[in-house]
Amino acid sequence: MGKYGISAAALVLCAASSSGALAQHGMLGGTPMTFFVTSKPIGDGGNLGGLAGADAHCQALASAVGAGDRTWRAYLSTQARPGQPAINARDRIGTGPWYHSKAKIIDYLGRQLNRPIIQSQIHGDTLVEAQRGSNMSKEFALTEKGELVNGIGDPLPTWHDMLTGSQTDGRAFADNADRTCNNWTSNDQGSAQVGHSDRVGNGNISWNSSHATNGCSQEDLVSWGGVGLFYCFAIN
Secondary structure, eight states: OOTTSOOHHHHHHHHHHHHHHHHHTTOGGGSOOOEEEOSSOOSSTTOOSHHHHHHHHHHHHHHHTTOTTSOEEEOOOBOOBTTBOOBOHHHHSOSOOBOOSSOOEEOTTSOEEOOOBOHHHHTTOSHHHHHHOOOOOTTTOOBTTSOOOOOTTSSSOOOOEEEOOBOTTSOBOOSSSOOBHHHHTOSSSSOBEEEETTOOSTTSOOSSOSEEOSOSSHHHHHHTTEEEEEEEEEOO
16 A cells, blocks of 8 residues: 555556546547547448438447547548539548547657648648658558558458548549449449558559449448448547
8 A cells, every 4th residue: 555545456447447538538548539430331332321421420430439529521522413513522621630549659758649640741732741641551540449440461351442532632533433422322323432541552552542443332342342431530
């Protein structure tokens, strides 16, 4: 028993309780979670219920881990349709900075740090940032539960395909090809542009625009190395 009557066991229990409380508020590592990859898909291929359905999925998953007090948006673009302008994924998510759900980086003092990502950097908006590259990585692209997403080299299944419908600069495609599964309302029309959360495969390292799928069914998404996951960003 210490001088102040607090045992080592009590201190350990207190620390564990504090850690659990942080986890329940999306604050593993001491920084509020403002970014995550969905831990599970909606499950109907490219039919997400439109942007509203995708946003609701982000919000529900965030709420389940105590981060529902923030407003969440899915990182998805939609393409122009008659009477409907295109919507760019980058314009839906604010400017950041964004933090994942865990602190993974250790500084020289042994402290855990959660290095953020920012809007201009992840899209390479300046020459310097484009040359430096984004610090979006497999280790950053954690689920809301703080879990890594299976990528190339991990035990199967591979889930690294992230639905985005976007070009590398975060904007919608302007050509006639459907890259958004009819703006995220169809499981049998068009294709889906995806990025790779581990930044490996298909001859590029793009986190948001690696390739298009062959179709929009759940089976099509799985056949390409995904399951219908996507990125979620807090806008506040």
